[in-house]
Amino acid sequence: MEKLPNQKQLSLKQTLRISWNSLKIRAGRSFITLSGVILAIAFLASIWLNQDIINGLKLAVPNNEDIANLLLKNKVSLKVSGLDDKTKFLIMLSLLVSAVGIVNAMLMSVTERYKEIGTMKCLGALDTLIIRLFVIESSILGLAGALIGVVIGFMIAYIPSVISYGSHVWSVFSWFEFGKSCFYSIIIGVVLSVLFAIYPAYVAAKMKPVDAMRVDA
């Protein structure tokens, strides 16, 4: 008797299409997950970007008395410094809240779709496909949330700074520092979303196809 072949993996294009449609059709819930990521990343990005501005201004102090006066007027010390412990703690807290939100929303999504997942497994979907579907969905949400979050963070950091320091904000602007802060914020947003989708995805993948047969769902 011939040996049975292994099941093939669904193409990435098809997998992406299914994930995208799932997000679209559950737009309401997707948005709630998204807003958690947006808020956390907006907070993180605004703090980093604000620090970039202030440190940029501080570095310019020796050549510019005007900036020094403005900084003193806003009660900012002239010494270049990193983030203080309280701020770091707040950042960790906001990321944690966002992570809990992601796990919760994804687990809800698994429960809501357990029949669908079971059906797909009856049709021949592998466990890895189910994991891929959930992880892709979460990374799309993470990326979108992080991008929007960075834009909002940018506004939170720059609008008050421009009001306080005027055009000095632009004269000390560094594309390198700006890019670095945005890049790290986005990476953290995506990594957070993917990392915390793994457990819910695993729960989904381990479901038995028999569960699709149950009527009471």
Add this chain to the structure above:
Amino acid sequence: MSTNEEIIIKAQGVEKHYGSGESIVKALNGIDLDIYRGEYLSIMGPSGSGKSTFFNMVGGLDLPSVGKVTIDGYNLSDLSQSQLAWLRCNRIGYIFQSFNLVTVMTALENVTLPMFLKGLDKEEAETLGMEILKKVGLEERWDHKPNELSGGQQQRVAIARALANSPKIILADEPTGNLDLKTGEEVIHILKTLSEENNTTVITATHDMKMLNISTRVVWILDGKIDKVKRREDIEINIGGMH
């Protein structure tokens, strides 16, 4: 049953246990049954009889604790997860009482999903998908989502999906349970025709008398054992019940 008929599913001494030690529950307690190619088999039994467990087992959805189930010659217990997925994808079509269409997909996408899982490319899958939708009379509604279709139409999409990879076996769990009389009849008619045309084995769990009426054989399961097996011509079915 003549001896030259091809056996597609073979259950030998099948037992299914839940729990262990003193509190062990035997949902199935020694079932032997041969299911033949192209027959229309109905499984009956009260709830708690082990009917569903047995049904899931012949459909490759569950493994026996003792004994063996072979589908198309392959012993289920010897197969890896991936091989089981292949078997489900290529040899078995599933039809559920509550249709279980994927809600985010159109009728055509639901039908082509098993084809994509099998590895067909987009063009092949869509051409074939439309052909199958035509067979169940839904080619004009191919781009509708399940919530835009009636119950009968959804079940026809589900039948089309079950047929996607030309399976040798179709497993239908109370396929008419959520349908009214007329649409139920349509669904039964489609199943019967397709089974005859393609020599497909149809296995159903049902209480529907119309379903029994077109079955080749009916198996009754009671307390985890086969109570009786009867060929259709040996059963009298009338409106009031059966004898």
